[in-house]
Amino acid sequence: MGFERFGRKSFTSQTKVAAFIDYLDKGELRATQCKKCVQVFFPPRADCPHCLGSEMDWVKIEGTGNLISFTKVNYGPAGFESDVPYILGLVDYGDIKAFGRVASNVQEEALKVGMLMKAMVNKLPDGQIIYEFLPE
Template sequence: MAGQIPKPVIDDDSRPFWEGLKRGELLIQRCGDCNRSIFYPRALCPHCFSERIAWEKASGRGRIYSYTVVHRAFGPYADETPYFVAIVELEEGVRMMTRILGDREKIAIDNRVEVIFEQVDDDLTLPYFQLA
């Protein structure tokens, strides 16, 4: 890799998410009042503003909602082109931005995907997806 990748800011709201990734678990939040899934991590439900938020293990399965192919990148990502950046809609209904790994000819909107865990270094694991 051409350089050190930027690291996320880990705070009290997001810490369980990042710790789950290190254990090979994709965690999302669920509201205890309206029962809706939540992603990205936060202290209040964005649907009903409840503080009754709990963490749960996501299925890790979903579909490609949208994607783009990055052909030109800078900094630490310059040597990795081309690569796919996508919005994946999980079975639980939340969407997350991620990278898709796989054969360029087979990646398409609505294709089924599943999470894999990419250990970047000792401190950071990222959720990427591959075709299911």
């Protein structure tokens, strides 16, 4: 199984960062870091756009981060039309900024910029795997 297991709907089965799914299977959210220029990327990248290097390390995103922005999505892209509305959040973990869905049981009114959030990996009944953000 490869990248086709990521998210509620995946449009690709092959990617150079398929290990992202292996880490999610272990309950870990990871970013990549260029070995040459030490830039960190989330979502993970296989190649660095800064120095053009292609040697990356996987960096664990753990603990809590600060919610720096969020938005409510009312019109989903292809494959996600039935999921709307949902909330996307951008969480700052210091050296890493990660974005993704806020857990569906969190009401928009409960979210405040600056609040502590943590990432939670969830395996869906259909075999897909996702990560979501929850207030700490």
